Amino acid sequence: MEPFQRIIISRTDKIGDVVLTLPMLGVLKENYPNTEIIFLGNSYTKPLLETCHHIDKIIEWDKWQNYSFKKQIRAFKRLKADTIIHVYPNKRIALLAKIAKIKNRIGTSHRLYHYFTVNKKINLGRKNSNKHEAELNLELLRSLKLKFDLPSVSDLHRFYGLTKVAPLPERLYSIIDRTKFNLILHPKSKGSAREWGLDKYAELIRILPENQYNIIITGTQAEAEEMEYLLKVYQSKIKDLTGKLTLSEYISLINEADGIVACSTGPLHIAAALGKRAIGIYAPMRPIFPQRWRPIGKNASYLVLDKECNHCRHQQHCKCIESITVEQVINELKKKYQ
Secondary structure: OOOOOEEEEEOOOOHHHHHOOHHHHHHHHHHOOOOEEEEEEOHHHHHHHOOEOOOOEEEEHHHHOOOOHHHHHHHHHHOOOOEEEEOOOOHHHHHHHHHOOOOEEEEEOOOOOHHHHOOEEEOOOOOOOOOOHHHHHHHOOHHHOOOOOOOOHHHHHHHOOEOOOOOOOHHHHHHOOOOOEEEEEEOOOOOOOOOOOHHHHHHHHHHOOOOOEEEEEOOOHHHHHHOHHHHHHOOOOEEEOOOOOOHHHHHHHHHHOOEEEEOOOHHHHHHHHOOOEEEEEEOOOOOOOHHHHOOOOOOEEEEEOOOOOOOOOOOOOOHHHHOOOHHHHHHHHHOOOO
């Protein structure tokens, strides 16, 4: 019998963060294959979680938030979990897990409320760390006495488990061109990252040979409005899917495409996890620098200026990320990967 029957992984934040949590699950399954893994996330990320074969049950925390406190406690108790790992700290969830008497409650020692809600504290500080986010997540497993050593960051691509991606919907078949390199450009980030700039993406679209690249532009409907000029000027050279995809459809599209160019966003990390040519464009600014957030995948890479960027911190535009050239991106696209 496994020492852990049911483990809750609590991570209720954004897509990219969730992607970089998935290798934890693969490592757990490698050590304890019969342990049931319950992922406590949000409805927004559920389509992503559904593609991961390591997950046995998905709980949508945003729906549970509508419950009364007593009903939330009963819901936690019904899960019959013996362990919860607070990957993304949440005071309410930590308190509920304690009241529900989950035996092993694991979290960072850098949250004051964990001192009375968590009984296995890991000395883990993220803000000033030089470690990768996925590596920091793995540190939370150390109290579980794993059978095998924790893998290195370079080996984590083996542990994503994204094997249940839905087929591309029929309405999107014409988007993919099997005679060309299908390249997704995701210029915006909903404000979560420093961006390369629409002028850079426009230059990239102009330079890439039309007979070699099938360029697909993605983003939200709000971002489509921000990119209106670019989408109109280059409409004959691109396929515009901004505001037209559900997350499930977007994952299917990435799975059928060959590569993506983006800043530090969820789609970049999904592409890396799926083994695509994922080229991330980053600012050399802590804590958003690539040491912490670079894409992890056998065909993933990133571009960043070799300097410490602090003077751009309080400015709208980051000259450091804008100094990355289109030629550098094209050279990355031309590199041979697995």
